[in-house]
Amino acid sequence: MGLPVRLAAAHQLRQSRCRLGSFFDSPKKPEGEPLASACRVISVDHWCRAAVARLIVHRVSQGQNSDSSKTCGFCKARKRLPEELFSTVACMVEEHCHRDDLALPTTNNLTVVEFATGGLTFMACLVYRPMGHCFAVMALVVGCLGMLAHDANALPPNVILIYTDDQGSVDVNCYGAKDLITPSLDDLASRGVRFTQFYAAAPVCSPSRAAMLTGRVPQRAGVPGNVSSAHGNAGMPTEQITIAEMMKKAGYATGHVGKWHLGYTPETMPNGQGFDSSFGHMGGCIDNWSHFFYWNGPNRHDLWLNGEHIWRDGEFFPDLMVQQGHAFIEQHKDQPFFLYWAINLPHYPLQGTDKWRKKYEHLPAPRRMYNAFVSTMDESIGKLLAKLDELKLREDTIVIFQSDHGHSHEDRTFGGGGSAGPYRGAKFSLFEGGIRVPAMISWPGRLPAGEVRDQMATACDWMPTIADLAKLPRPEQKLDGHSITSVIRSADAVTPHQQFHWQSGGGNNPQWAVRDGDWKLIGNPRDTSNKAPIEKDDGRFLVNLAEDASEMKNLAAGHPDIVQKLERLHDAWVKDVSN
Ligand SMILES: [Ca+2]
Numbered sequence: 093m094g095l096p097v098r099l100a101a102a103h104q105l106r107q108s109r110c111r112l113g114s115f116f117d118s119p120k121k122p123e124g125e126p127l128a129s130a131c132r133v134i135s136v137d138h139w140c141r142a143a144v145a146r147l148i149v150h151r152v153s154q155g156q157n158s159d160s161s162k163t164c165g166f167c168k169a170r171k172r173l174p175e176e177l178f179s180t181v182a183c184m185v186e187e188h189c190h191r192d193d194l195a196l197p198t199t200n201n202l203t204v205v206e207f208a209t210g211g212l213t214f215m216a217c218l219v220y221r222p223m224g225h226c227f228a229v230m231a232l233v234v235g236c237l238g239m240l241a242h243d244a245n246a247l248p249p250n251v252i253l254i255y256t257d258d259q260g261s262v263d264v265n266c267y268g269a270k271d272l273i274t275p276s277l278d279d280l281a282s283r284g285v286r287f288t289q290f291y292a293a294a295p296v297c298s299p300s301r302a303a304m305l306t307g308r309v310p311q312r313a314g315v316p317g318n319v320s321s322a323h324g325n326a327g328m329p330t331e332q333i334t335i336a337e338m339m340k341k342a343g344y345a346t347g348h349v350g351k352w353h354l355g356y357t358p359e360t361m362p363n364g365q366g367f368d369s370s371f372g373h374m375g376g377c378i379d380n381w382s383h384f385f386y387w388n389g390p391n392r393h394d395l396w397l398n399g400e401h402i403w404r405d406g407e408f409f410p411d412l413m414v415q416q417g418h419a420f421i422e423q424h425k426d427q428p429f430f431l432y433w434a435i436n437l438p439h440y441p442l443q444g445t446d447k448w449r450k451k452y453e454h455l456p457a458p459r460r461m462y463n464a465f466v467s468t469m470d471e472s473i474g475k476l477l478a479k480l481d482e483l484k485l486r487e488d489t490i491v492i493f494q495s496d497h498g499h500s501h502e503d504r505t506f507g508g509g510g511s512a513g514p515y516r517g518a519k520f521s522l523f524e525g526g527i528r529v530p531a532m533i534s535w536p537g538r539l540p541a542g543e544v545r546d547q548m549a550t551a552c553d554w555m556p557t558i559a560d561l562a563k564l565p566r567p568e569q570k571l572d573g574h575s576i577t578s579v580i581r582s583a584d585a586v587t588p589h590q591q592f593h594w595q596s597g598g599g600n601n602p603q604w605a606v607r608d609g610d611w612k613l614i615g616n617p618r619d620t621s622n623k624a625p626i627e628k629d630d631g632r633f634l635v636n637l638a639e640d641a642s643e644m645k646n647l648a649a650g651h652p653d654i655v656q657k658l659e660r661l662h663d664a665w666v667k668d669v670s671n
Pocket residue numbers: 257258296297439496497
């Protein structure tokens with residue numbers, strides 16, 4: 093029975109069983125037992141379940157005491173309930189069972205009561221069964237308190253969003269990489285859904301991140317290209333509403349760990365964009381041991397804790413991120429939390445640990461350096477997620493994983509190392525290899541496990557999808573993403589995206605792309621993977637992805653009508669995002 097039905101049943105029961113209500117209104121205190129100072133059946137018909145859940149989270153967490161509390165038998169470690177509450181409920185039920193004038197319901201019934209005890213108020217969900225055995229009923233009652241929070245999907249889930257950096261389209265074992273060891277990501281895929289046509293909204297860092305965090309294409313999010321990595325320069329405009337701001341408004345604890353690259357002023361750093369806490373680097377990349385900016389410099393040390401410049405010389409940044417992530421989860425384990433882990437791997441510099449360098453030493457360069465860093469990243473992800481299992485939070489936590497765009501061919505990454513598999517293009521390119529990325533979502537017990545989806549989806553979809561799954565109000569700003577919950581749940585669902593648009597960089601001749609169904613047109617394409625030269629007639633590059641996902645053959649000359657249609661779509665979109 094779903095929670096709304098159960099709450100409605102509770103309300104009905106309250107209405108029809110006045111004597112029961114009056115019993116709860118004036119409980120008798122058995123000798124020598126603690127009892128609530130006040131206890132009453134409350135009206136729940138106007139309560140939304142998120143409010144009920146938040147109340148429980150808030151009050152139970154406020155009232156818990158780890159020394160004198162015990163774990164709910166049904167929901168395990170999620171909420172520790174004070175001993176006194178168990179005793180109180182037990183006494184009430186025992187009293188109830190011994191009163192002949194109160195007829196027990198003949199079928200399962202339920203009511204919701206509010207307890208005030210020890211200066212705190214609790215809510216409990218009580219089920220009555222015609223067992224006539226006090227202890228059996230007690231167990232059921234105590235369990236139901238947990239069930240309200242757990243089984244009925246009432247507790248807003250935690251969300252951990254892992255955003256990897258420059259990870260190639262197929263650079264996960266379960267995406268087809270044969271020479272790469274990624275047990276943590278493969279385990280995540282086995283516990284969730286992974287996508288084969290998932291798109292970053294941009295082929296470079298800042299716009300990709302802005303789009304994911306706002307649910308809007310980069311142009312609408314105010315970040316059409318990479319923002320400055322220099323201290324003192326603003327990034328994403330503060331009027332943009334981020335997932336963190338959406339979650340914070342709904343009562344979530346919000347944390348950022350890792351890379352930011354969306355602004356380097358107090359207002360545009362993470363604490364200014366909805367994150368209660370932030371640990372990491374503000375620019376595009378750092379040396380993972382010294383934490384100095386890795387692009388240029390010199391003398392640009394980039395490590396920050398809640399807006400304060402800090403030093404952790406010689407400490408490996410992936411380890412620091414795991415420590416911070418663990419601390420955040422521990423601190424907020426009893427309330428809904430949102431953790432944005434923008435892990436800066438496998439972005440250059442490729443600093444895999446010695447263990448993984450040895451593992452791949454037989455491979456050619458630069459693949460071996462890249463693989464070592466990917467497996468170092470995967471190991472870190474495994475360590476972070478192990479905390480969820482340790483705290484038994486896995487089934488209460490949605491874990492999302494995505495790479496920010498395709499792999500790099502820049503000098504700083506030894507000219508390559510990553511792989512887009514069958515796809516053409518890489519970072520900076522709007523061919524598939526620049527924007528089609530590995531992506532997964534996992535919520536054990538709630539979403540399918542070990543399944544694959546081929547429908548088109550995008551990074552802009554995470555915000556509305558999270559809002560949908562956690563039952564949170566969406567922000568009041570135009571979104572380009574759509575909830576993909578139906579796609580996550582079913583391989584037969586239709587993608588909410590008939591079309592999607594990209595544009596990278598500014599100037600008079602920016603690279604752009606539009607996908608309409610299986611057709612895709614790229615304007616002014618770049619192939620950073622150098623799989624084939626861009627010919628002089630390739631200024632409009634048309635492909636049908638269902639027939640040729642490799643994008644090696646330009647169909648534009650043979651389909652001028654489709655080229656025209658997609659150009660019109662692009663022009664209309666440019667006009668739309670310019671307003
Ligand atoms: Ca990146």
